[in-house]
Amino acid sequence: MxxxxxxxxxxxxxxxxxxxxxxxxxxxxxxxxxxxxxxxxxxxxxxxxxxxxxxxxxxxxxxxxxxxxxxxxxxxxxxxxxxxxxxIIPITGFAHAVQSATLEYKREGMITGIGANMFKLAGSVIVFGVVSAYTFGLLRLLVMGG
Amino acid sequence: MIYIRSFIFCGIVCAIAQMILDNTKLTPGHITTIFVVVGSFLDVCNIYDHMILWAGGGALVPITSFGHLLIHSAMDKATSTNFIGLLTGMFNLTAAGITSAIVFSFFLSLLFKPKD
Structure with missing residues (x-):
């Protein structure tokens, strides 16, 4: 074949x-x-x-x-x-990402489980949101002056 | 009338995401991140503000509004305090969403056991 x-x-x-x-x-x-x-x-x-x-x-x-x-x-x-x-695209998807990570790592304890892994899935949304907002905001301030 | 427009807007955003998900190898995590970046990009020329005026709640529900709110609050603060405002005002409007997500998911995870 x-x-x-x-x-x-x-x-x-x-x-x-x-x-x-x-x-x-x-x-x-x-x-x-x-x-x-x-x-x-x-x-x-x-x-x-x-x-x-x-x-x-x-x-x-x-x-x-x-x-x-x-x-x-x-x-x-x-x-x-x-x-x-x-x-997934409405804000419920963000809540789902946070909650499912928290539930999944609950058995590893409060600090190392819930606290450390809460934003395991949803963290990328916040990181890239803030980075892109900062970059585009800077661009807007420099080019258009606000 | 605003209900029909919010139905159309939110539906189209979700349909675009579904088409990207079906036709490429990207995961839902990639797509939500891309949509946040797109939302903040659309605020560069105030396009997203017009979309919110047109579609009302329909434009506030998708994750694109998260990116929009980040840059919108940063620019609001930056008009009065200039460059430092980008850093101090970033989370002014999204604080409600992020804080409530943290608080609810923490307390609910204490109450519930994971389902598998």
Whole structure:
């Protein structure tokens, strides 16, 4: 069996992922998350009588809380299997990364386990966010003067 | 109307991420990092501010808003205190997200056992 035939055979038997269907599911679930975000902002600004800016940080805190709680209950992984990027890209994905690292390293103790490994997965988001924000901010200050 | 626009915006961002995930070998960790960098890049010319005005909460939910909030708070501070403001004001707006993630995940990890 030559190499060409072999690669054709491999291609035939690898399970095909339906790219379009996955993208549609991510679109729908992500859209629902967006509606929930806007709805929470409206509810908070109406109920607590606060500005939209304040309400948006309340909304982010709420989503992070539910992301952490669902990860602890073991529901989040099942939901991600279905929704894929629809739940990873919203802020719940960040909460999931923090929470799953904390749970995984809990058995190694408080300091060396939870404390040292909390940002094992989510740390890259903060590091690259801060580095890029600093670089682009510097660029903006130098080029456009603020 | 703002609900439809936030549905469309957040949905499109997630669909783009899903297409990148399916067609390349990048992991979800790579993609979230790329999206944060893209979010902070879009704030260079204040593009992301217009997106938030257009889509409302839909633009605040994706992880791109994290990068946007970092550079936005840094630039807010930098207008009054110049270059040092980039360092002192970086976490002004994202403090809520980062602090709540740390506090909730710490206390919840004390309560729950890992599921495997």
């Amino acid at each position: 030559n190499e060409k035939k072999y690669s054709a055979l491999v291609k035939k038997h690898t399970p095909k992922e339906d790219v379009f269907k996955n993208a549609m599911i991510a679109f729908l679930i992500g859209g629902v998350m967006g509606i929930m975000g806007q709805g929470l902002i409206d509810i908070y600004s109406y109920m607590c009588d606060i500005s939209t800016k304040e309400a948006s940080s309340y909304m982010i805190i709420t989503l992070i809380f539910f992301g952490c709680l669902f990860t602890c209950l073991g529901w989040f992984d099942k939901l991600v299997n279905f929704a894929k990027c629809g739940l």
